[in-house]
Amino acid sequence: MNLFEDYKNVIKKAVENDPTKSNKIYGLSEPMLESNREYLKLLRNELPGRELSREMKLFAKGMGVKETFDYQPLGSHPDFTYLKATDLVEEHWIISGFIDVKKSTKLFNNFTKGTVRLITESIIRASIFAVNLCGGYVHRIQGDGLMVYFGGKNIEKLKAVEDALKSFSMISYFVKNDLKDFFEDNGIQDIHTRAGLDLGHSKQVDWFYSGIGESGEVTTCSLHTSLAPKMQSNAKNSGIVVGHNVTTQLRKDKYFEQRSKEIHDYEDGRKYYQYNFDWERYLVDNNLAVQNDMGVLVLTINTLPDPNRNSRDLYPIASKSKPYFNYD
Amino acid sequence: MTKTNLNYDIDSFLSKYYSFKEVDSPKPGYLALKGKISVLDKKGKLWGQFEILILINKIEYPYTIPIVIEKTQIIDRDWDFHISKEGVCCLDIPHQLLKRKRRGITFEEFYRNVIYPFFANYHYKESTGEYANGEYKHHFEGIAQFYQEEFDLENLEDIVALLETSIGGIKHQPNIECPLCGKPKYKKCCRKKVYSLKGYGMQQLKIDLVLFRQQLLKRKKVLG
Numbered sequence: 001m002n003l004f005e006d007y008k009n010v011i012k013k014a015v016e017n018d019p020t021k022s023n024k025i026y027g028l029s030e031p032m033l034e035s036n037r038e039y040l041k042l043l044r045n046e047l048p049g050r051e052l053s054r055e056m057k058l059f060a061k062g063m064g065v066k067e068t069f070d071y072q073p074l075g076s077h078p079d080f081t082y083l084k085a086t087d088l089v090e091e092h093w094i095i096s097g098f099i100d101v102k103k104s105t106k107l108f109n110n111f112t113k114g115t116v117r118l119i120t121e122s123i124i125r126a127s128i129f130a131v132n133l134c135g136g137y138v139h140r141i142q143g144d145g146l147m148v149y150f151g152g153k154n155i156e157k158l159k160a161v162e163d164a165l166k167s168f169s170m171i172s173y174f175v176k177n178d179l180k181d182f183f184e185d186n187g188i189q190d191i192h193t194r195a196g197l198d199l200g201h202s203k204q205v206d207w208f209y210s211g212i213g214e215s216g217e218v219t220t221c222s223l224h225t226s227l228a229p230k231m232q233s234n235a236k237n238s239g240i241v242v243g244h245n246v247t248t249q250l251r252k253d254k255y256f257e258q259r260s261k262e263i264h265d266y267e268d269g270r271k272y273y274q275y276n277f278d279w280e281r282y283l284v285d286n287n288l289a290v291q292n293d294m295g296v297l298v299l300t301i302n303t304l305p306d307p308n309r310n311s312r313d314l315y316p317i318a319s320k321s322k323p324y325f326n327y328d
Numbered sequence: 329m330t331k332t333n334l335n336y337d338i339d340s341f342l343s344k345y346y347s348f349k350e351v352d353s354p355k356p357g358y359l360a361l362k363g364k365i366s367v368l369d370k371k372g373k374l375w376g377q378f379e380i381l382i383l384i385n386k387i388e389y390p391y392t393i394p395i396v397i398e399k400t401q402i403i404d405r406d407w408d409f410h411i412s413k414e415g416v417c418c419l420d421i422p423h424q425l426l427k428r429k430r431r432g433i434t435f436e437e438f439y440r441n442v443i444y445p446f447f448a449n450y451h452y453k454e455s456t457g458e459y460a461n462g463e464y465k466h467h468f469e470g471i472a473q474f475y476q477e478e479f480d481l482e483n484l485e486d487i488v489a490l491l492e493t494s495i496g497g498i499k500h501q502p503n504i505e506c507p508l509c510g511k512p513k514y515k516k517c518c519r520k521k522v523y524s525l526k527g528y529g530m531q532q533l534k535i536d537l538v539l540f541r542q543q544l545l546k547r548k549k550v551l552g
Contacts, residue, residue, distance in 0.1 A: 003532050029341045095339040162468065200546050280346065281346040290374060290377070291345060291368075292372065293368075293444040293445070294440065298372040300374055303366070303376075303377050303461065304374075306373035309373035309455075310369070310371075310373075311455045311456050313369035313373065314370075314448055315376060315460050316370055317445050318449040318452035318460035319449075319461040320442075321419070321442070321445035321446045321449040321459070321460070322420060322421070322462060322463060322464060323410035323419065323464065324410060324463070324466075325410045325466045325467070325470070
């Protein structure tokens with residue numbers, strides 16, 4: 001099952017029809033650019049919107065989510081909108097996450113800005129889908145990155161942690177497995193995501209309205225919201241780094257490898273540690289992905305045979321085997 | 329390749345294939361891995377899953393062939409599917425496995441190129457009615473088929489002569505007429521086959537020689 005197929009196809013078409021490469025010697029004329037703009041305008045309509053694709057619906061159903069979910073508006077977490085334009089403060093736990101696509105500026109060297117815009121938008125839309133699929137809430141879009149909250153008043157903390165890990169794992173999967181090789185085939189090396197996630201407990205998080213009048217947003221003040229982007233910047237290629245509070249919720253050491261350097265020193269003898277999260281193992285263990293003969297992940301939500309499979313595509317693997325029987 | 333690399337190879341495998349884990353072995357002296365194989369084709373389409381148990385001889389590794397047992401009973405315990413009643417999978421003809429064993433295996437490579445394709449091939453047969461690369465016939469006929477395909481030999485006398493030469497270490501001058509098949513130069517026909525046979529190990533060659541001699545005798549009796 002290719003959950004992100006529609007997003008990938010749009011990126012593929014945008015790249016394949018970009019006029020930059022074929023006109024490198026003489027440069028791009030305005031008519032060429034205009035034609036490209038028109039093409040991209042039509043192509044944008046192929047991105048999944050509120051209506052989910054068949055694969056996305058199947059995946060949502062498999063995860064126990066409604067097939068038609070409402071995308072939440074940005075900027076105000078729905079459980080704390082009452083704080084808007086007030087002086088009120090509420091303490092409530094939340095998981096803060098940051099994820100973005102690294103080396104994406106290289107795209108501008110190879111494509112028109114229109115193509116880059118559509119690539120970026122496809123990745124952002126796929127990410128928003130993955131966040132909403134897992135019950136998260138996109139707080140802010142920053143170029144090719146997202147700031148996300150998981151949790152709220154009607155969800156258990158452990159469930160929210162699991163959701164956050166699943167969501168960020170799926171986004172990491174999309175860029176690493178669906179896009180990275182494609183970009184490399186088209187001369188763009190080393191595109192990858194980096195992500196950071198941390199949990200602030202209720203005594204560690206203030207929800208409040210930051211700003212003046214309409215020029216503001218309901219947001220959090222927490223060491224752990226502030227640490228999440230630092231963790232993101234420490235993540236290795238395609239990696240997710242999480243804070244200690246996340247690891248203690250899940251209590252499964254096999255997914256977390258403590259990094260040698262702490263992410264925060266309280267300067268009273270205590271230190272707060274960060275961990276590399278093994279998201280690929282987590283996806284497989286949670287039945288969200290399976291692995292092929294080479295160990296490469298493929299997202300899937302059920303173990304039923306794919307109705308569109310074709311024996312031609314199985315032949316290269318199956319033909320390595322030639323069985324024999326010698327038992328009595 | 330040293331004999332101390334089993335743990336390294338298994339750790340490396342388990343760090344890449346997440347649906348497998350080490351479990352207590354039901355067979356003393358063997359390391360056991362239990363896990364799930366998901367058969368995916370080149371387009372990433374899922375065909376099915378099998379629970380399997382893999383047993384690896386700790387002392388012999390890497391000069392060993394892992395035992396693979398299908399636990400889900402998805403594959404019918406029928407010899408047409410090359411599986412024993414207990415679910416032990418007949419992965420390949422013994423000669424090919426012995427060649428691997430004598431060279432020494434790396435478990436991950438063995439998983440990718442022998443174990444995984446066996447299960448992929450099951451689905452291929454389910455879908456098309458036949459195995460992707462054919463199959464060996466059962467028992468002796470399969471051995472004869474192997475000699476025919478691998479060495480282009482059908483004549484029982486030629487096979488026996490070849491086996492006797494290989495087992496006995498008989499040396500012939502390279503430029504003489506081939507004493508095994510009668511072609512002009514020994515070095516250009518059967519010498520390569522004699523050397524190649526040695527790769528399967530003396531034990532298997534002796535078993536084969538007995539089998540082929542028995543077949544020759546049977547045929548002579550029939551012909552009277």
